[in-house]
Amino acid sequence: MTDRTDLITGLRDLAAFLETNPSLPTPSHTTVHNFPSSDDDNDLCAAIDQIATHLGTVIDEEKIPHGHYATSIRFGPVEYKAVAILSDARSRYAAETSYRGCVQPE
Numbered sequence: 001m002t003d004r005t006d007l008i009t010g011l012r013d014l015a016a017f018l019e020t021n022p023s024l025p026t027p028s029h030t031t032v033h034n035f036p037s038s039d040d041d042n043d044l045c046a047a048i049d050q051i052a053t054h055l056g057t058v059i060d061e062e063k064i065p066h067g068h069y070a071t072s073i074r075f076g077p078v079e080y081k082a083v084a085i086l087s088d089a090r091s092r093y094a095a096e097t098s099y100r101g102c103v104q105p106e
Helices: 001-021 041-055 061-066 087-096
Strands: 030-034 068-075 078-085
Touching: 041 068, 041 078, 061 068
Parallel strands: 030 078
Antiparallel strands: 068 078
16 A cells, blocks of 8 residues: 555645645646556456446547547546556557667768
8 A cells, every 4th residue: 555655645745835835837737647557458458447437437438449448537637547558559659669769860
């Protein structure tokens, strides 16, 4: 529970800091991401389904063709988003970035 407790404490500390420093600019919105860990797409989707059930939300169907299986909930301008990056999207990203740093423009 240390990571969870540390995150919650950090979020509260940030909110208190921003509240006591009103001259400090803030973003118009922010997202806290949760990425389940697994190499198996079925396990990843099951984890997101479980989170969606707990949140009372649905899966974002628009993200699926891009290889992201996701759900989210908003608290005003703050969003909690759980995302599984599926194997095809991970493979596509690895292929697209495999030559990064190898080609030097003149």
